[in-house]
Amino acid sequence: xxxxxxxxxxxxxxxxxxxxxxxxxxxxxxxxxxxxxxxxxxxxxxxxxxxxxxxxxxxxxxxxxxxxxxxxxxxxxxxxxxxxxxxxxxxxxxxxxxxxxxxxxxxxxxxxxxxxxxxxxxxxxxxxxxxxxxxxxxxxxxxxxxxxxxxxxxxxxxxxxxxxxxxxxxxxxxxxxxxxxxxxxxxxxxxxxxxxxxxxxxxxxxxxxxxxxxxxxxxxxxxxxxxxxxxxxxxxxxxxxxxxxxxxxxxxxxxxxxxxxxxxx
Amino acid sequence: xxxxxxxxxxxxxxxxxxxxxxxxxxxxxxxxxxxxxxxxxxxxxxxxxxxxxxxxxxxxxxxxxxxxxxxxxxxxxxxxxxxxxxxxxxxxxxxxxxxxxxxxxxxxxxxxxxxxxxxxxxxxxxxxxxxxxxxxxxxxxxxxxxxxxxxxxxxxxxxxxxxxxxxxxxxxxxxxxxxxxxxxxxxxxxxxxxxxxxxxxxxxxxxxxxxxxxxxxxxxxxxxxxxxxxxxxxxxxxxxxxxxxxxxxxxxxxxxxxxxxxxxxxxxxxxxxxxxxxxxxxxxxxxxxxxxxxxxxxxxxxxxxxxxxxxxxxxxxxxxxxxxxxxxxxxxxxxxxxxxxxxxxxxxxxxxxxxxxxxxxxxxxxxxxxxxxxxxxx
Numbered sequence: 001x002x003x004x005x006x007x008x009x010x011x012x013x014x015x016x017x018x019x020x021x022x023x024x025x026x027x028x029x030x031x032x033x034x035x036x037x038x039x040x041x042x043x044x045x046x047x048x049x050x051x052x053x054x055x056x057x058x059x060x061x062x063x064x065x066x067x068x069x070x071x072x073x074x075x076x077x078x079x080x081x082x083x084x085x086x087x088x089x090x091x092x093x094x095x096x097x098x099x100x101x102x103x104x105x106x107x108x109x110x111x112x113x114x115x116x117x118x119x120x121x122x123x124x125x126x127x128x129x130x131x132x133x134x135x136x137x138x139x140x141x142x143x144x145x146x147x148x149x150x151x152x153x154x155x156x157x158x159x160x161x162x163x164x165x166x167x168x169x170x171x172x173x174x175x176x177x178x179x180x181x182x183x184x185x186x187x188x189x190x191x192x193x194x195x196x197x198x199x200x201x202x203x204x205x206x207x208x209x210x211x212x213x214x215x216x217x218x219x220x221x222x223x224x225x226x227x228x229x230x231x232x233x234x235x236x237x238x239x240x241x242x243x244x245x246x247x248x249x250x251x252x253x254x255x256x257x258x259x260x261x262x263x264x265x
Numbered sequence: 266x267x268x269x270x271x272x273x274x275x276x277x278x279x280x281x282x283x284x285x286x287x288x289x290x291x292x293x294x295x296x297x298x299x300x301x302x303x304x305x306x307x308x309x310x311x312x313x314x315x316x317x318x319x320x321x322x323x324x325x326x327x328x329x330x331x332x333x334x335x336x337x338x339x340x341x342x343x344x345x346x347x348x349x350x351x352x353x354x355x356x357x358x359x360x361x362x363x364x365x366x367x368x369x370x371x372x373x374x375x376x377x378x379x380x381x382x383x384x385x386x387x388x389x390x391x392x393x394x395x396x397x398x399x400x401x402x403x404x405x406x407x408x409x410x411x412x413x414x415x416x417x418x419x420x421x422x423x424x425x426x427x428x429x430x431x432x433x434x435x436x437x438x439x440x441x442x443x444x445x446x447x448x449x450x451x452x453x454x455x456x457x458x459x460x461x462x463x464x465x466x467x468x469x470x471x472x473x474x475x476x477x478x479x480x481x482x483x484x485x486x487x488x489x490x491x492x493x494x495x496x497x498x499x500x501x502x503x504x505x506x507x508x509x510x511x512x513x514x515x516x517x518x519x520x521x522x523x524x525x526x527x528x529x530x531x532x533x534x535x536x537x538x539x540x541x542x543x544x545x546x547x548x549x550x551x552x553x554x555x556x557x558x559x560x561x562x563x564x565x566x567x568x569x570x571x572x573x574x575x576x577x578x579x580x581x582x583x584x585x586x587x588x589x590x591x592x593x594x595x596x597x598x599x600x601x602x603x604x605x606x607x608x609x610x611x612x613x614x615x616x617x618x619x620x621x622x623x624x625x626x627x628x629x630x631x632x633x634x635x636x637x638x639x640x641x642x643x
Contacts, residue, residue, distance in 0.1 A: 069272050076276060080349030201283055204327045207276045
């Protein structure tokens with residue numbers, strides 16, 4: 001079984017994000033970066049599947065040289081090798097999905113695992129576009145029934161279940177009013193939700209070994225993908241600062257304010 | 266001159282930081298309070314390869330450079346210095362073998378550490394021989410193909426749980442330094458007994474016991490170096506371990522600084538957060554400045570070793586400065602917290618107790634100054 005997983009480089013969620021005064025971008029000086037947490041869950045699921053069904057995990061990232069850091073992280077977790085699409089400059093979701101399509105066509109994986117979205121611009125589109133481009137089935141927001149404290153989780157059992165004939169996978173997905181179970185024909189796209197698994201820590205020997213694992217370099221031109229963005233970001237702005245709360249003397253005033261000012265009751 | 270960490274050094278730092286933040290920190294107060302052996306934390310550390318970092322990879326260890334080790338160790342100590350001390354105790358005990366062992370000894374005595382969770386203890390200090398190593402009275406006498414060890418070692422880290430002991434003993438007390446020889450005791454033979462876990466002021470998570478050797482037989486094959494080379498072996502080991510000890514201090518100080526920055530932004534006096542008062546700012550600035558200075562000394566002392574050079578002077582600079590610095594920074598953190606800082610419900614008094622030990626073990630701050638002066642006179 002061959003699994004392709006994505007590893008997007010995103011701002012560390014613990015960093016303080018500030019928007020530049022002209023609204024053109026965020027302030028990037030001094031920011032720390034890490035692998036998109038949803039992608040890390042995808043790497044973990046890929047490793048579990050590969051361990052159970054003897055497979056290979058190939059990790060892919062798109063960006064400048066710096067994204068090798070996130071590829072190495074996935075390699076340190078245990079991925080076998082990496083594909084780096086070298087591209088600097090703006091890129092929209094269609095461009096990303098187009099590049100991933102070409103990588104998938106080249107690698108011919110059974111499953112592509114992606115985070116359901118990346119925590120930087122939270123678009124939640126690439127997995128779906130990719131399924132459309134490839135003409136493959138998709139199961140988005142993969143989750144699992146068992147809790148993250150369960151024995152299944154401790155034993156690192158994959159939540160994505162391969163069928164007996166190895167032609168499809170069963171995926172539990174989070175939907176608005178609960179959980180839905182899908183059966184998807186392989187090859188398939190699976191995007192990961194938060195409660196799918198707890199990613200393993202990279203071990204020190206894993207980090208040392210990752211240094212010598214291969215990273216193959218590709219380019220959009222080499223892949224024949226036009227990545228000129230069709231979407232242009234016009235302006236970024238911080239959310240408006242919250243106003244301080246007020247204290248009300250009694251319930252009557254509260255109800256009056258909720259009714260007339262907040263207009264919620 | 267390069268101050269930027271490499272990508273792989275940052276990856277090691279991140280891995281250790283994650284372990285420290287998510288595994289160690291939540292249990293640090295518990296193990297400090299109970300002084301129980303943190304076996305669960307050490308077991309996770311073993312799985313992540315944080316134990317036995319110094320053992321070369323060809324013998325199943327992490328094979329980290331000295332600089333990489335101190336980077337990792339700062340993170341561990343940021344989580345809990347007691348746990349960190351127990352984690353690096355294996356490396357301290359195994360350094361004599363790594364540095365002076367034969368190929369056969371390295372294969373026999375090191376390779377199990379990578380395969381299973383196993384502890385080893387470095388047994389140098391005695392009740393009447395701490396800094397004055399030559400005054401040691403644990404004896405070794407040769408009988409055929411064996412040596413027989415007799416004596417008592419004290420303040421032995423992880424001694425209660427160790428299955429291997431690196432022991433320094435004298436073949437002839439009259440020869441002082443030149444009689445000291447290094448041996449490795451495998452397993453826990455009948456003649457090895459350990460005392461009760463010491464009730465320490467700080468670093469309470471690390472197990473500290475007295476170890477008695479009563480007619481303990483060691484094959485000649487387990488003598489590290491030649492007869493009479495033990496003092497040299499011990500000193501080379503400490504040259505290697507001082508950067509690590511220094512990095513423990515940096516980790517404690519960084520924790521103290523971070524707690525102080527956080528608390529001083531919340532705590533209000535005279536109508537504003539206390540960090541807006543200059544008196545508090547001066548303390549915070551000194552904490553940051555000294556922590557960073559100690560980190561640079563520590564990194565340099567490790568880097569010198571990685572370059573294959575003698576680092577006695579740099580490592581004593583680092584260990585002495587960092588230990589004294591951590592004591593001051595942790596004390597100031599308690600000061601920033603005021604009355605609350607003195608209470609065990611808050612995290613900073615532990616840092617102060619933990620820091621104190623680093624001024625004492627592996628060469629007191631006074632002994633470091635003697636070493637420094639001797640090096641300056643060379």
